[in-house]
Amino acid sequence: MSAPAREVVLGRIGEVSRRSDAVPKVTGEFAYSSDLHAAGMLWGHTVRSPQAHARIVGIDTSRALTMPGVHAVLTHDDVPGEKLYGLEFRDQPVLAIDRVRYFGEPVALVAAEHPEQARRAAEQVRVEYELLEPIVDPERATEQAPLHPDRPTMGRGYRDDERPNVVRSLVIRHGDPDARGDVSVSGVYDVGIQDQAFLGPESGLAVPDGEGGVDVYVATQWLHVDRDQGAPCLGVAPGQVRIRLAGVGGAFGGREDLSMQIHGSMLALHTNRPVKIVYSREESFVGHIHRHPARILSEHRATREGRLVCVRVRVLLDGGAYASSSTAVTSNAASFACGPYKVDNALVESLCVYTNNPPCGAMRGFGAVQSCFAHEAQMDKLAAALDIDPVELRLLNALESGDVMPTGQVIAGKLPVAEVIRRCAALTPPEPEELPRDPLRLPGGSGNTTRGEGVRRGVGFAVGFKNIGYSEGFDDYTAARVRLHRTADGELSAEVHCAAAEVGQGVANVILQTARTELETEDVVLAAATTSAVGSAGSASASRMTWMAAGAVQLACRDALAEHRRTGSDVDLERTYRHPRTTPLDPETGQVTGERAHVAYACAAMRVVAEVDVELGLTRVVWIGTVQDVGRAVNPSAVEGQIEGGTAQGLGLALMEEIQTRDGLITNASFTDYLIPTTLDMPPVASELVEDAEPDAPYGVKGVGEPPTVVSTAAVVSALRAATGRELARVPVRPDDIVGL
Amino acid sequence: MNIELRVNGEPRELEVWEGESLLFALRERLGLPGSKNACEQGECGSCSVMLDGKLVCSCLVLAAQAQGHDVVTVEGLAEDGNLHRVQEAFAETGAVQCGFCTPGFVVATADLLARNADPSEDELREALSGNLCRCTGYAKIFDAVRLAASR
Ligand code: FES
Ligand code: FES
Numbered sequence: 001m002s003a004p005a006r007e008v009v010l011g012r013i014g015e016v017s018r019r020s021d022a023v024p025k026v027t028g029e030f031a032y033s034s035d036l037h038a039a040g041m042l043w044g045h046t047v048r049s050p051q052a053h054a055r056i057v058g059i060d061t062s063r064a065l066t067m068p069g070v071h072a073v074l075t076h077d078d079v080p081g082e083k084l085y086g087l088e089f090r091d092q093p094v095l096a097i098d099r100v101r102y103f104g105e106p107v108a109l110v111a112a113e114h115p116e117q118a119r120r121a122a123e124q125v126r127v128e129y130e131l132l133e134p135i136v137d138p139e140r141a142t143e144q145a146p147l148h149p150d151r152p153t154m155g156r157g158y159r160d161d162e163r164p165n166v167v168r169s170l171v172i173r174h175g176d177p178d179a180r181g182d183v184s185v186s187g188v189y190d191v192g193i194q195d196q197a198f199l200g201p202e203s204g205l206a207v208p209d210g211e212g213g214v215d216v217y218v219a220t221q222w223l224h225v226d227r228d229q230g231a232p233c234l235g236v237a238p239g240q241v242r243i244r245l246a247g248v249g250g251a252f253g254g255r256e257d258l259s260m261q262i263h264g265s266m267l268a269l270h271t272n273r274p275v276k277i278v279y280s281r282e283e284s285f286v287g288h289i290h291r292h293p294a295r296i297l298s299e300h301r302a303t304r305e306g307r308l309v310c311v312r313v314r315v316l317l318d319g320g321a322y323a324s325s326s327t328a329v330t331s332n333a334a335s336f337a338c339g340p341y342k343v344d345n346a347l348v349e350s351l352c353v354y355t356n357n358p359p360c361g362a363m364r365g366f367g368a369v370q371s372c373f374a375h376e377a378q379m380d381k382l383a384a385a386l387d388i389d390p391v392e393l394r395l396l397n398a399l400e401s402g403d404v405m406p407t408g409q410v411i412a413g414k415l416p417v418a419e420v421i422r423r424c425a426a427l428t429p430p431e432p433e434e435l436p437r438d439p440l441r442l443p444g445g446s447g448n449t450t451r452g453e454g455v456r457r458g459v460g461f462a463v464g465f466k467n468i469g470y471s472e473g474f475d476d477y478t479a480a481r482v483r484l485h486r487t488a489d490g491e492l493s494a495e496v497h498c499a500a501a502e503v504g505q506g507v508a509n510v511i512l513q514t515a516r517t518e519l520e521t522e523d524v525v526l527a528a529a530t531t532s533a534v535g536s537a538g539s540a541s542a543s544r545m546t547w548m549a550a551g552a553v554q555l556a557c558r559d560a561l562a563e564h565r566r567t568g569s570d571v572d573l574e575r576t577y578r579h580p581r582t583t584p585l586d587p588e589t590g591q592v593t594g595e596r597a598h599v600a601y602a603c604a605a606m607r608v609v610a611e612v613d614v615e616l617g618l619t620r621v622v623w624i625g626t627v628q629d630v631g632r633a634v635n636p637s638a639v640e641g642q643i644e645g646g647t648a649q650g651l652g653l654a655l656m657e658e659i660q661t662r663d664g665l666i667t668n669a670s671f672t673d674y675l676i677p678t679t680l681d682m683p684p685v686a687s688e689l690v691e692d693a694e695p696d697a698p699y700g701v702k703g704v705g706e707p708p709t710v711v712s713t714a715a716v717v718s719a720l721r722a723a724t725g726r727e728l729a730r731v732p733v734r735p736d737d738i739v740g741l
Numbered sequence: 742m743n744i745e746l747r748v749n750g751e752p753r754e755l756e757v758w759e760g761e762s763l764l765f766a767l768r769e770r771l772g773l774p775g776s777k778n779a780c781e782q783g784e785c786g787s788c789s790v791m792l793d794g795k796l797v798c799s800c801l802v803l804a805a806q807a808q809g810h811d812v813v814t815v816e817g818l819a820e821d822g823n824l825h826r827v828q829e830a831f832a833e834t835g836a837v838q839c840g841f842c843t844p845g846f847v848v849a850t851a852d853l854l855a856r857n858a859d860p861s862e863d864e865l866r867e868a869l870s871g872n873l874c875r876c877t878g879y880a881k882i883f884d885a886v887r888l889a890a891s892r
Contacts, residue, residue: 022832025840026824026847028775028815035774116760199779199787199841199875249779249841250875281780440863504839504876637835637881644878645838671784671873679866682879 012517013550013699016637020508020526032247033219034203038274041205042071044260044267045118045277047108047125048286049100052136052664053147053356054129056098056107064110064124069117071271073125074109078266081235087225087257087361091152092322094233094262100129101147101321102359103665104286111267111275134356134664138295138318141165141353148354153323159587167319167352168327170334172590174406177347181301181309185381189298189374190730192658193318194291194649196363197676200249202287203278206264210272213240214265219248221255223499223529224536230262234269241265245529251503252649253362254288256541257324285669289324289361290659292317292352294333294370300378306388308397310345311406313337315371317352317360324361326352331472331597332367334590338406339375340417340465340603341397346406348590356664362541364649365466365709372464373731376714380460380721390718391425394463408591413600414692414702420627421463424605427625427686432457443611443618445680454615457622460718463605464711467598468703469544473584476544476599479535480552481574482515482560492564493523494557497574499537500549501529505705506638507545513634514550514698518557535576543602543703544579546634550698551577580696600694604628604707606647609683610719617735619655621716625686631694631702643687643708648677650712654720655681658732744808748773749817757804764788766804767814775815775844779873786872787845789852790814796852798871815844818851827851830889831882838876846872850886859890 011017024030061073076083076095083097084090096107108125112118135144146164153167154160161169204218213236220226223243231238248255260277267275279287294317301310315333319326334350363369383390398417404410433441435452442450470476481497496515502508508526515524527533538548556575564571583594606626612619624647633639656675660668668674693700713731721728724738745754748771755770764781767790768774777787781800788800791813799812818825824832827850837843846869853860853868860868865886874882 018832019835019837021840022837023824023828025837025843026815026828026831027819028773028844030840031774032777032841034778035768037769037772114758116758197875198839199777199785199873200839201778248839249777250839252875278778281782281784438863440867446867504841506838641835641838641877641881644880645876646878648878649875670782671780672782676873676875677878678871678873679869679879679882685878685880 011513013513013634017509017513017635019506020512030247032200032249033217034201034278036205036217036246036276038205038207041274041276042111042113042271043115043118044264044275045110045122046106046263047110047122049096049103049105049107051100051129051131052103053132053134054100055132056096056100057128057130059108060126061108063126064121067117067121067124069113070110070121072111072267073121074266074270078270079233082232085229085233085258085262086322087324088327089152089323091148101356106263109263109267111271135165136355136357136664138316138353138355141355147321153327157584157587158327165354167323167354168330169351170330170590172334172346172348172406174408175345177310177312177345179310179345182304183385184299184301185378185385186299187377187381187729189296189377191294191370191373192732193293193358194363194653194657195285195659195674196252196254198250198252198254201279201281201284202259204246204260204264205274205276206268207274208268208272212236214268215242215244216261216265217244217246218261219246219255221251221501221503221541222539223501223531226258226261227531229258230265233262234265243531245501248501248503251540252364253366253541256362256539257289259287281671282669285674286666289359291363292319292329292360292370296370296374298374298378300382302382306386306393306396308341308343311338311343312347315350318355318357319352320355320357320359322359324359326361329367331585333371335407335598336368336371336466337375340399340463342399342403343406348406357661358659358666364646365706366542368464368466368710369713372710372714376462376718377729380718390461391421395421407585407597409596409598411601412596413694413696415601415603416629416690416692417463417603419690420603420605420629423688424607424625424627427607429459429607429609429623429625443613443620444616449616449618450613454613455611456614456723457609457611458719458723460608460715460722462711462715462718463603464707464714465601465603466706466710468547468602469542469579469599471582471598473582476538477576477578478537478548478552479574479576480556481534482556483572484560484564485570491523492519492521494519494521495525495527496553497527497534498549498553499529499531499534500545501540503540505540505642506635507540507549509638510546510634511549511553514553515557518554519561534574543706546703547579547697547701548577550634550701554698600696600702602629602702602707604711606711606715608715608719610716610723612720612723612738614724614738617738619720621651621683623683626708627688627690628704628707629690629692630704631697632691632700633689634701639689639704640687642704644685646705646708647685647712648682650709651716652677654713654716654731654733656732742805744805746807746809747811749813759805761804762800763802763804763807764799767799773814773816777841777844779841786849787842789845789848791848791852796849815848818847825851826892827854827889830885834881834884834888836877836881836885842872842874846882850889854890
């Protein structure tokens with residue numbers, strides 16, 4: 001039954017390398033944030049609002065405090081420092097003060113000896129609410145009473161929009177927005193709320209250091225920004241909060257915002273005991289931000305030959321109760337609204353509003369997913385209106401290096417849109433399978449709903465693109481520290497510190513491969529990621545971590561090696577890498593104010609074959625082929641893994657994934673009711689890479705995590721459209737939409 | 742209450758609260774956190790263990806129900822310090838990303854291959870359809886299952 005454990009083979013840049021954490025992950029030894037334990041540890045639990053919008057009349061903790069095993073019950077009164085925090089804007093109470101703005105908002109904290117005691121005590125925290133009318137329709141939010149009268153996102157260089165509940169509004173005007181073509185197609189597209197649904201629930205362990213500080217072992221995407229948000233609220237110096245990366249069970253944007261970091265620390269400092277908090281699945285669904293739901297109105301005007309003349313788009317995003325990263329999502333949705341196409345004339349209006357719906361922020365694809373769904377539906381519509389092959393239409397308009405984006409930015413790096421289209425169109429899908437077949441291979445699966453009657457096959461195509469790295473003037477950097485010495489037998493040995501969060505994407509290997517390549521030694525270890533040993537790595541977000549970590553580690557290794565050669569002695573140095581500078585968009589015109597608003601772009605094309613039971617509205621995706629622009633693949637196997645996994649998430653949004661709400665309350669916070677693709681839903685994914693080195697990036701790498709998610713929702717729906725002949729302007733596509741009810 | 746059971750071949754005795762799941766007891770009381778807690782409602786398979794040779798979701802079994810029974814967790818699959826062939830295959834094919842689903846998949850795959858040494862594509866998809874993975878899109882997990890089956 002058993003095979004001998006093989007030696008771990010770890011390669012250099014460009015080689016398939018086995019994950020450095022693969023063995024502990026397959027044996028169960030890898031310590032995730034929910035696996036931690038400390039002597040004398042208490043369990044924390046969060047009391048959350050059952051209302052989407054209410055005034056808090058009073059909070060009575062007295063009964064909860066007398067419950068068995070309870071050590072502490074804390075409310076906003078007990079927040080030692082600043083009462084508000086936020087990823088970019090401090091608009092979110094650590095614990096609700098006088099008002100709750102969303103279903104699931106944290107109101108109080110309990111620490112007890114057993115998790116069940118903590119849960120039961122939490123039920124005994126009496127919060128008296130006076131219900132307020134929830135703002136649930138984003139279309140009307142700008143006419144309703146403000147949820148944040150102090151307008152936390154204004155005065156930050158964005159367009160000054162006086163209306164209540166505006167998180168950000170952005171207008172991009174390019175060329176002559178009134179330019180007319182020979183034909184025009186338009187549509188209204190809707191995207192539901194998607195959840196990151198990472199499998200490892202939010203969790204962590206906060207351990208007081210006995211001197212007023214705290215060590216927090218947590219699953220996160222950006223250690224230093226957690227520290228910088230947490231310390232002021234805890235009323236301590238940043239150095240007194242040490243964030244240590246615990247094993248991360250997936251992230252996908254959902255761990256950019258804080259979860260238990262401040263809460264666990266408050267309980268730990270208050271009780272002077274280690275405190276562990278583990279969210280349940282239900283709590284995870286209500287406790288973190290989601291992908292913004294969107295409504296997108298688009299009009300495409302083109303010549304008879306199919307050249308785009310003018311694109312006009314209005315994007316409305318529902319940001320939910322707090323700002324999170326919504327301002328950047330607003331800008332991304334606008335930047336990519338016209339698709340990876342040459343568009344000389346454009347008018348793009350992008351608006352994000354506050355509501356009492358679930359708060360939204362970062363999720364893989366970050367604004368580009370919603371836009372891609374709309375622009376690709378439009379391209380299919382245009383192709384049909386002009387009777388041009390949809391692939392040809394896309395090729396005809398494909399953006400390329402040197403072209404000007406609607407923001408006025410000239411694409412300085414590589415963007416091989418035509419190449420990914422051409423190569424993807426050349427991938428051969430399998431022949432239709434014969435009937436009869438096993439019901440598993442038909443729409444409806446083991447439900448045994450058809451033997452093939454009513455089943456139609458459709459082939460869809462889509463192209464998408466997205467920025468890599470943080471944009472619009474953000475000071476985006478990553479630090480790496482290298483300690484170098486010679487072992488007794490004269491070999492170079494290195495220890496690398498980098499706070500880049502390994503969230504499953506494989507950045508640990510990128511760091512190791514980079515150091516091995518630069519130092520030409522296999523003897524490299526990666527130290528645990530923590531805020532106390534090295535500067536910030538920035539976030540494992542925006543498909544940036546490979547580029548940034550490789551950049552920082554390369555720089556540090558080169559300098560360390562040079563110094564070692566010069567001095568002959570041990571070296572310990574830290575270097576900070578920055579990608580080329582970006583500048584903000586002009587708040588009135590949405591045009592670049594410097595050379596670039598986004599650092600670089602990556603694109604992907606995807607072809608999808610689907611079968612649809614048009615009588616029952618059931619679907620089966622049969623095959624997916626994709627070609628992605630990756631710059632350079634650091635670890636080809638990991639790149640494929642990102643493509644396959646990213647595609648699955650986009651397929652989920654196309655077919656099944658949606659957080660449902662009633663008056664702002666989430667009604668499907670479980671894996672029973674919020675479905676993600678299973679082994680029976682995912683078809684084989686044939687992927688090819690375009691490796692065209694990005695000039696500004698270390699080794700020519702780009703990022704690879706997001707493009708597959710950006711393009712796959714659009715591509716899957718395109719296939720369903722081809723099979724059904726229906727418009728399917730909303731995702732996830734429901735059986736009713738297919739049948740036409 | 743006090744219970745006795747065998748875990749990975751060892752007799753264990755422990756004190757549990759009546760409402761605790763087997764998953765909780767394994768993770769928090771027996772120091773075996775390899776079985777994972779992704780949903781604790783029987784929907785994801787991350788907590789899969791063998792109970793008397795049958796694949797179960799340990800989040801749905803009360804610890805008290807395991808009294809007198811035999812439990813094998815992911816920690817119990819390796820033999821003499823050698824990875825189980827399924828573990829080896831998962832590590833080798835890139836079937837692991839964040840890895841949170843991995844212990845459940847490894848246990849479920851070991852069970853599948855013990856029952857069906859050479860599963861067809863449809864059989865393996867169906868057998869593993871109770872295990873969710875959010876990272877990989879499953880392709881490399883299927884590669885791992887096929888590789889393990891071939892050895
Ligand atoms: S944790 Fe048991 S099935 Fe999900
Ligand atoms: S590897 Fe992350 S859930 Fe499967």
